[in-house]
Structures are given as C-alpha cells and as structure tokens.
Amino acid sequence: MRLSKLYTNRSDLFEPVFFKAGLNVIYGEIRLPENKSRDTHNLGKSTLGRVIDFTLLSKRDPRFFLFKHEDVFSPFVFFVEVKLNDNSYLTIRRGVSQASKISFKKHNEKHQDYVSLADDHWDHLDVPFARAKELLDSLLDLSAIKPWTYRNGLGYLIRSQDDYNDVFKLRKFGSRDAYWKPYLSHILGFDADLLVRHYQKEEELSKKEDAESTVRKELGGSVEDVSKIEGILLIKQQDAEKKQKLLDSFDFRQQDKEKTKYLVDELDEKIAELNRRRYSLNQNRKKILKSLEEDKIIFNTEDAQKIFQEAGILFSGQVKKDFDQLVAFNKSITEERFGYLVSEKSEIESEISKISSELNSLGKKRSDTLSFLSDTEVFNKYKRLSNDLVSLRADIEALERQKRHIHRLQELRAEIRGLSEECSHLQSEIENNVEQQNSEKTSLFSQIRLHFSEIVDDVINRKALLSVSPNSEGHLQFKAEILDESGNSTSADMGHTYRKLLCIAFDLSVLRAHLGEKFPHFAFHDGVFESLDNRKKENLLAVIRQYADMGIQSIITLIDSDLPHREEEESSVFDESEIVLQLHDEGEKGRLFKMKAW
Structure with missing residues (x-):
C-alpha cells in the first residue's frame, strides 16, 4: 500500500499532489524577511498529513x-488514489x-x-462510514x-x-494500553494474541471483583457462614x-398448649423471680x-460549752479540744461511709428501675398470652397465627436472599481465583515469548532492532537500543x-530532537522488516529535519533515500x-523530481489551500 495522488473537486483552491514511489518532499519556502524568524508559517505542509488521514x-x-x-x-470533496x-x-x-x-x-x-465520474461508474457509492472502513480494510x-x-x-x-x-504511544491512543500495545507487539514479531487474552482476562477479573464488592455491600458487611444460614x-x-398446618386444619389445641406452657414455664416464673428481686x-x-x-452527728461542742457554763461547771479548753477532735474523726468516718451508702443506693435504684421496666414488658406479654387463651373466637386466633406466619415467611425470604447472596x-x-490463575498462566507465556523473540537472532524483532x-x-554516530x-x-x-560509547543508556533520547529521530528510525525499521509482506509501505514525517545540525541532516536524508530505494515511500x-547547507551554491539538496509540492509565504497562491487563513 502506497499513496499515488491526492486531489479535490476544487483544483483552483487545492492543486493535485502526485506522489512518487520513492522520496516525496513537501517543501516550504519562506521568502518574506519578516517571516524568517517565526516558528510557524501556516503554509499547509503539516496540514497535508491531516488531509491524507481524512481521506483514509x-x-x-x-x-x-x-x-x-x-x-x-x-x-470540498477529497479524493485519494x-x-x-x-x-x-x-x-x-x-x-x-x-x-x-x-x-x-x-x-x-x-x-x-x-x-x-458519474455515480453509476463508482464500484461502491456513498457507503455508510462504519461499513466503508470495513470495505476499505478488505x-x-x-x-x-x-x-x-x-x-x-x-x-x-x-x-x-x-x-x-x-516513539511507541501516539497521541490518539489515550491512556488505555490495551488499545495499542497488542498491535505494536504484533508488528514487532511478538505473540500479540497472548496480550489480547491477558488484557481480556484482566478486564473480566476487574468486573468480577467489582461484582464481588457489590454483593458484599448488599450483605451489609457481615458475611455469615452458609451452614449457619441453612440451619436457621x-x-x-x-x-x-x-x-x-394449624391454619389449614383450623385446630388451635397445639397452639393453646404451647402458649400455656410458655405462660407457666417461662413468663410466670420470670415475673415471680423479678418480683422477688425487686422486693x-x-x-x-x-x-x-x-x-x-x-x-x-448531732453533738456540738459550742452548744455543750454554753450549757456547762450556765450550770456553773468548768468546761476547759482542753476538754473542748478533745471533743472537737473526736467529732472530726467520727465525721470523717461518717462521710466516707455516707459516700459508699449513696453509691450503693444509686445502683439499687437503677436496678429497681430496670426490673420495673422488664416487669412491665413481661406483664404485657402475659396479658397478650392470656388474651389468646381466653379468646373464644376462632377468627381472632386465626388472625394472630396468620400474622405470626407472615412474619416467619418474611424472615425466611430474607434468609433465602442472604443465602443466594x-x-x-x-x-x-x-x-476470581480462576481468572487470577489464568492471568498468571498467560503472564508466564508472555514472558517466555518475549524471552524467545529477544534471544533469537533471526526473529522479526531482532531484525527490527538491528535496523533501528x-x-x-x-545519522548521529551513536548506537541505539530498542527493547521490549x-x-x-x-x-x-x-x-x-x-x-x-560503552553501550550504556544515556539521557540523549529525552530531548525533542533525538526523540523525533528515534520515532523516524522506528517507523522506517518496521517498514523495512515488513517489505516483503502485505503491509503498508509508506511513511509521512512532518518537519523531518527540524533542530538537527547540518551534518546530521545530510546523514538522515541519505538514510531516507536508502530506504526509498528499498521500496519504502517516504x-x-x-x-x-x-x-542541509552545502558549500557549493549550485548544488541542490533535492532533485526537482523529488519535490512533489512546493509552498511559499508570498500570498494565498503559495499555501496548500489557496485561500485566506481560516
């Protein structure tokens, strides 16, 4: 697959471009002095690539x-041959x-x-876009x-x-590696099917893990043992x-017996015990x-001294002091005991309150049970038993749902365990395949990395390494x-100029490795010489021409x-036949689209 011609229905505004089998140069000439220092010139040389992409x-x-x-x-209607x-x-x-x-x-x-061309002469006319891509691929x-x-x-x-x-991840690929890594690995000679299956299994695993998380949330965070659920x-x-069965037979004798047993054995006994405790x-x-x-303590030494004085009896200071100390001692003991008694009183009153509340609850249950036993109307008994059955069935449904979850x-x-094992197995196969393609000198990947x-x-007199x-x-x-020089990686490839060179080298090396196959055989590189020094431009041009001679359309x-600047002024870098489109900045006629800038 190579490009042959690009044209439109408006040849006065977009001249046809005829592509050659080898080197094709889209050359822009800056003639106006005021434009020579500008970074962009809007001639349309970069736009040409976007137009080709549109037609494809x-x-x-x-x-x-x-x-x-x-x-x-x-x-505009565009045509590409x-x-x-x-x-x-x-x-x-x-x-x-x-x-x-x-x-x-x-x-x-x-x-x-x-x-x-008349409509009836087209092999396929106005094919819908999705179908057109399939047809073109075929x-x-x-x-x-x-x-x-x-x-x-x-x-x-x-x-x-x-x-x-x-070099590898193009702007249009976005963030998902699954969109481009399998294809890239395929054209480099690796088993891309392993990668595709691995990404698919990872996606399945992620979905299962999300589903598992959802089910756990539906269970409310407590995952009971299924055996326990089955038992309940x-x-x-x-x-x-x-x-x-009781409802079906309308016989409540067994129900009465159970209620009576519950009343005598449990409720009355519990109420009696609580009453004893409360008493x-x-x-x-x-x-x-x-x-x-x-x-x-009701004894007061001041009052005692006054009484003794009125009676005419001597109540000396020492006696008063001894009594004061005795009262203080007894008071300290009394205050400590008082604290214990108050604390115990508070605990007893709290327990009495709880017992009273529980007795009220048990009294209501006893009343309801006696009401059931004393109810002579079968309909009321039927209604109550039906309510019990409805509650039971609701519990059963909840348990069934929990069991299903x-x-x-x-x-x-x-x-999840199975998918994790499959992912691990595929990962091992991928590792083995990569090791095999790296180690085999005759593998497609080995050829590509040598060409690269x-x-x-x-171009730059430095070795480069392509690794996977x-x-x-x-x-x-x-x-x-x-x-x-020692074969160690450097940071030189981090600069834009050398990164562009690596991109061009990669594209050409892949095309060369697939020359004998049904594979695209053209490459469009915009701004190919920008930022390179003069000698490297000459070297890169020589490489591009060498690959063009092999059959790669550049x-x-x-x-x-x-x-590239040459000392001989009469020596032209390109042959006239290599320049397939020449643009300039002297008015609209020099642009790709011969009209005002949009």
Whole structure:
C-alpha cells in the first residue's frame, strides 16, 4: 500500500499532489524577511498529513479543521488514489459536507481524475462510514497486520509534530494500553494474541471483583457462614409448616398448649423471680436510707460549752479540744461511709428501675398470652397465627436472599481465583515469548532492532537500543534508548530532537522488516529535519533515500531554513523530481489551500 495522488473537486483552491514511489518532499519556502524568524508559517505542509488521514477515513472530530471551519470547507470533496499490493489502484472519495458517505473505485491506471465520474461508474457509492472502513480494510488487503485493521497502525505512518513525543504511544491512543500495545507487539514479531487474552482476562477479573464488592455491600458487611444460614432457615421453615398446618386444619389445641406452657414455664416464673428481686432490693434501699439518717452527728461542742457554763461547771479548753477532735474523726468516718451508702443506693435504684421496666414488658406479654387463651373466637386466633406466619415467611425470604447472596459471593470468589490463575498462566507465556523473540537472532524483532540501531548510528554516530520486556503485571514495556560509547543508556533520547529521530528510525525499521509482506509501505514525517545540525541532516536524508530505494515511500515536509547547507551554491539538496509540492509565504497562491487563513 502506497499513496499515488491526492486531489479535490476544487483544483483552483487545492492543486493535485502526485506522489512518487520513492522520496516525496513537501517543501516550504519562506521568502518574506519578516517571516524568517517565526516558528510557524501556516503554509499547509503539516496540514497535508491531516488531509491524507481524512481521506483514509479518520473519524469525525469537531476540533478537526475541516469540521471546525465547515462553513469554509463544506464545498470540498477529497479524493485519494492508493496503489494496492497487486499493483492496481483504488480511489476513495470523501466530502466534507457528507463525510459519512464514502465512495470507492478500483482501476488499473494511476493518476486518474474522478471528480466528474458519474455515480453509476463508482464500484461502491456513498457507503455508510462504519461499513466503508470495513470495505476499505478488505480492499487494502493488509494481511500482515491481521486481525487488526489498517487504521490501527496509521498513526505510525502519518507522524504529525504531536506524535514525536513518544516513539511507541501516539497521541490518539489515550491512556488505555490495551488499545495499542497488542498491535505494536504484533508488528514487532511478538505473540500479540497472548496480550489480547491477558488484557481480556484482566478486564473480566476487574468486573468480577467489582461484582464481588457489590454483593458484599448488599450483605451489609457481615458475611455469615452458609451452614449457619441453612440451619436457621431449616428451623424457620419447619415452624412455618407447623403454623400453616394449624391454619389449614383450623385446630388451635397445639397452639393453646404451647402458649400455656410458655405462660407457666417461662413468663410466670420470670415475673415471680423479678418480683422477688425487686422486693429484696427495696428492703436494702430502706436500710440504706435509715443508715443515712442515723449517721448524722448531732453533738456540738459550742452548744455543750454554753450549757456547762450556765450550770456553773468548768468546761476547759482542753476538754473542748478533745471533743472537737473526736467529732472530726467520727465525721470523717461518717462521710466516707455516707459516700459508699449513696453509691450503693444509686445502683439499687437503677436496678429497681430496670426490673420495673422488664416487669412491665413481661406483664404485657402475659396479658397478650392470656388474651389468646381466653379468646373464644376462632377468627381472632386465626388472625394472630396468620400474622405470626407472615412474619416467619418474611424472615425466611430474607434468609433465602442472604443465602443466594452468599452462594453468589462464593461463586464470584471461585471465578476470581480462576481468572487470577489464568492471568498468571498467560503472564508466564508472555514472558517466555518475549524471552524467545529477544534471544533469537533471526526473529522479526531482532531484525527490527538491528535496523533501528543502524539508522541512528548512521545519522548521529551513536548506537541505539530498542527493547521490549514484561513488567510485574505481564504488560509489555517498550523502550528506545541512545547508547554511549560503552553501550550504556544515556539521557540523549529525552530531548525533542533525538526523540523525533528515534520515532523516524522506528517507523522506517518496521517498514523495512515488513517489505516483503502485505503491509503498508509508506511513511509521512512532518518537519523531518527540524533542530538537527547540518551534518546530521545530510546523514538522515541519505538514510531516507536508502530506504526509498528499498521500496519504502517516504513523504517528508520541511521549510528552506531546515535544509542541509552545502558549500557549493549550485548544488541542490533535492532533485526537482523529488519535490512533489512546493509552498511559499508570498500570498494565498503559495499555501496548500489557496485561500485566506481560516
């Protein structure tokens, strides 16, 4: 698959671009002095790649310039002519206003103009977008990338400036590795099916773990033993069957017997015991109250001295002092005892209160039981028993539901264990496959990494390493590094200039490794020489030409200031035949779209 021609129904505003089999240069010339220091020039050399992507059925994006300025571009209909593996050609028609309607025409001669082709001459007319992508994938017949479609790898074939930030992960891939790592591993020669299955099992495992968490929440945080639930359920079901039989037979003798036994054996005995306890506590309380009254000290030494003086009896200071000390001693003992008595009184009153409350509750139960036994109306007994049965059945339903949740929880945990084991097994297989492809000198990956290192070495005289290894979760990690003279990795690849070089080297090395297969054989690289020094530009151009001679169609864009500078002024960097589109900044005629900037 190579590009042959790109044109529109408005040739006055967008001139046709004829692509060659080898090197194709999109050359922008900055002629106005005031524009030479600017970073961007809006000539359209970068836009060309986006237009090619549009004709190859990129999805509709409102931020894409054709749709963002649809009022300007709605009249445009684009045509791209592609050379197929069997040396025939395919023309794809896609308009801006009806971007979801695609038409196809196969032909044997190149550089056709089908702008005015009648509808009945198209092989497939106005095919809906989703079906059109499937049809185009079939017509391109890129069997070397199956089971993926041609769109999966198109980002590596049409590199915009935004796609030089990472050699492997393109901007459009987003955050999910499962969208791009299997495809990338496939074209590098690894067993991508293992990765696909591993990601699928991980997704299943994640869903099961979420379901298990939901079931645990539904159980209220307490997961009972299923055996215990089954036992309680069995007892309640038996009780419900007995009550149902009583209701069915309308015979309440057994129920009366049970109520009488409950009344005599439990309620009356409990009430009597509580009454005995309350009586005992009340007696203790009375004793404490009496002790609190008796412990008051009523002797006062001041009053005693006054009485003695009135009687004419000597009551010396020493005697008064001794009495005062005695009173103080008794008072300290009395206060300590008083504290114990008050504390005990409080505990007794609290227990009396609890007993009284419990006696009230038991009294109500006793009253209800006696009411049942004394009720001569069968209907009332039937109603009460029915209420008991309804309550039992509600309990049974709740237990059944809990049992189902526990069974489901057990099933989920078993499935989680099984999926975890499958993930571990797949991880082992992935590790073995990666080790095998890394160690085999004749493997596809070994070929690609050699081509990759050769390209970087030819351009900057440094070796480069392409490596693939699984992490602790079994996910492949891809690295592209520049090595120093000792073979150690350096930080040189962290700069934008060298990172771009690594991207170009990777794309070309992959294309070279797949040259003999039904695989895309073109690459579009925007701003290919930017930031490189003069000698490295010459080296990179030599590599691109070398790969073009092998059969790889290279489409590169640059402006005149990025050209390698040669001492001989008459020596041109490119042959005229290599420049397929020349742009400049002297008015609208020099732009890709010959109109005012939008």
